[in-house]
Amino acid sequence: MNTKIRWIRKNLFKGYFNTALSLSLITFFLWFFYNFFNWLVIDSVLLGDADTCRQASGACLAFIVDKTRFIFFGFYPESETWRPITAIVIFFIIVFYSRLKTRWNRRLLFNWMYCGLVIWLLMRGGYFGLVKVETNNWGGLPLTLMLATVGMIFSYPIGILLAMGRQSKLPLIKYLCIIYIEMIRGVPLISLLFMSSVMMPLFLPEGFSPDKIMRAQGAIIMFISAYMAEVVRGGLQAIPKGQYEAADAMGLTYWQKMKLIILPQALKIVIPPTVNTAIGMFKDTSLVIIIALFDLMYTTKASMQDSNWLGFSVEAYLFVALIYFIFCNLISRMGRLFEKEFGA
Amino acid sequence: MEPLIKMNQVSKYFGDFQALNKIDLDVNPKEKIVICGPSGSGKSTLIRCLNRLEEHEEGTITIDGIELTDDVKNLEKIRAEVGIVFQHFNLFPHLTILENLTLAPIWVRKTKKKDAVDLAFHYLKRVQIAEQAHKYPGQLSGGQKQRVAIARSLCMKPKILLFDEPTSALDPEMVKEVLDVMVQLANEGMTMLCVTHEMGFAKKVADRVIFMDEGKIIEENTPDEFFGNPQHQRTKLFLAQILH
Numbered sequence A: 001m002n003t004k005i006r007w008i009r010k011n012l013f014k015g016y017f018n019t020a021l022s023l024s025l026i027t028f029f030l031w032f033f034y035n036f037f038n039w040l041v042i043d044s045v046l047l048g049d050a051d052t053c054r055q056a057s058g059a060c061l062a063f064i065v066d067k068t069r070f071i072f073f074g075f076y077p078e079s080e081t082w083r084p085i086t087a088i089v090i091f092f093i094i095v096f097y098s099r100l101k102t103r104w105n106r107r108l109l110f111n112w113m114y115c116g117l118v119i120w121l122l123m124r125g126g127y128f129g130l131v132k133v134e135t136n137n138w139g140g141l142p143l144t145l146m147l148a149t150v151g152m153i154f155s156y157p158i159g160i161l162l163a164m165g166r167q168s169k170l171p172l173i174k175y176l177c178i179i180y181i182e183m184i185r186g187v188p189l190i191s192l193l194f195m196s197s198v199m200m201p202l203f204l205p206e207g208f209s210p211d212k213i214m215r216a217q218g219a220i221i222m223f224i225s226a227y228m229a230e231v232v233r234g235g236l237q238a239i240p241k242g243q244y245e246a247a248d249a250m251g252l253t254y255w256q257k258m259k260l261i262i263l264p265q266a267l268k269i270v271i272p273p274t275v276n277t278a279i280g281m282f283k284d285t286s287l288v289i290i291i292a293l294f295d296l297m298y299t300t301k302a303s304m305q306d307s308n309w310l311g312f313s314v315e316a317y318l319f320v321a322l323i324y325f326i327f328c329n330l331i332s333r334m335g336r337l338f339e340k341e342f343g344a
Numbered sequence B: 001m002e003p004l005i006k007m008n009q010v011s012k013y014f015g016d017f018q019a020l021n022k023i024d025l026d027v028n029p030k031e032k033i034v035i036c037g038p039s040g041s042g043k044s045t046l047i048r049c050l051n052r053l054e055e056h057e058e059g060t061i062t063i064d065g066i067e068l069t070d071d072v073k074n075l076e077k078i079r080a081e082v083g084i085v086f087q088h089f090n091l092f093p094h095l096t097i098l099e100n101l102t103l104a105p106i107w108v109r110k111t112k113k114k115d116a117v118d119l120a121f122h123y124l125k126r127v128q129i130a131e132q133a134h135k136y137p138g139q140l141s142g143g144q145k146q147r148v149a150i151a152r153s154l155c156m157k158p159k160i161l162l163f164d165e166p167t168s169a170l171d172p173e174m175v176k177e178v179l180d181v182m183v184q185l186a187n188e189g190m191t192m193l194c195v196t197h198e199m200g201f202a203k204k205v206a207d208r209v210i211f212m213d214e215g216k217i218i219e220e221n222t223p224d225e226f227f228g229n230p231q232h233q234r235t236k237l238f239l240a241q242i243l244h
Ligand SMILES: Nc1ncnc2c1ncn2[C@@H]1O[C@H](COP(=O)(O)OP(=O)(O)OP(=O)(O)O)[C@@H](O)[C@H]1O
Pocket: B014, B017, B019, B037, B038, B039, B040, B041, B042, B043, B044, B045, B046
């Protein structure tokens, strides 16, 4: 107890300036949280309609309650809501299962493919007596999670290959990789999304037109791969030359050297920037609004425009911010977990 | 007897700078050769050309009957036969000592894992650090690391071992433990090329001492002759400097 008081004195109330600063900050936070708490809890409306909300001075939680299903699942048929919920649960189970390094083997890879397939079948339906739901009606959280997860799963290995290609001794491969990376990094994701949705169908043979989600997914993968490539390149360059030489001197082939010696060390070093990229991508998926995909951000905005519930955008934004925060925080925790697992 | 290493008029350039100048050198099986010379004279370059960590531009290098060229298959074969021990050990920090040792036998020699482990322990015992097998390189002292590096090379059962100043990054009290291992290897008949300035070691095990300067072999002789009766002015100067 004594040490705590000493700590407070030493760190918060040392000298007039520190004391004044501490006091004003504490006052500000107390005032802020007092008001926020009043707004969110004491004065808020949990049950009721828009009119009850307008008469109260607090938050309109009734609006969130009413819209939660739509924000999370968009235009997915209401009677089928259990399907995206199950899909998300499956997703969480496989992610949670994969957290330990000791489980990273070929079987896990198959498990992921298996889960992906189950999730796809479940969402899509049309089999086993499940009503078919076109991908156009997918939306909200499952869509955001899918774009981000599939995006990361593909762009990570592609990024690694691009980074390796960029260091290749073969000029053709090297310059192709450099051109790709620099071109992609030179344009905003929005324009890639546009191109994939508007221009790609023009180039593809007639009758073969992957749906909008796939095209958006392709654009995201293309985009993030270039960034991942640069992240990985940073790691490759941090590995001392002696490691390459020792591997060469043993007679390892190029691929063995990369797989066994260089990449394990390089990828470990770049866990923090990789997590950074993953979080960035998770948030960037909200840009698919631009090609009329109904991701989490879109469903939130659409809820605000419901004529029955006009004027509660603060609640809606805070709610969606909370969801994004939870997921970004999860990614960041996962990153720290991997850092520990790999002893980085 | 057919020489194990044949270097014929080998030259190596870094840009305009000539690091090796028409080197001729034959090494017979079981021969031990010590290479010395001032800094920048091309000792490391010579050693590194022997397993193509550096590519030579002129002349030919033939190892155990196979010529070193761009041919990748030949190169892999030669690298499996030629071990190298580096000044800075170059152990793989993300692998345990045991994994460091079994990696090449498993992936290059296609040895079964169990046999590779047995082999690794055999050589770890010989360099007297079997008890460290499950530690990581970062947990060992410099001398221990270098002994692991030697054991790692031995696990490939190489026909030739190259050493590039294996003791010069070590604290003085650790030099002896590494040299002892090298002497033991020499006595067992390993073909060795060592770049080193440990003259005691040279006197004890070398069949020939080679003195290099400015990319050329200036003088080569038996250790007794080399230290007792150097022929060239530059050799004398060099010896005066390192022997005080
Ligand atoms: N990768 C390289 N690029 C350019 N020049 C190089 C390179 N490697 C070595 N050199 C040059 O070649 C010459 C010979 O180098 P080398 O490393 O073989 O010398 P050394 O005899 O081993 O010297 P030391 O005793 O300092 O290790 C030096 O002048 C060095 O500057």
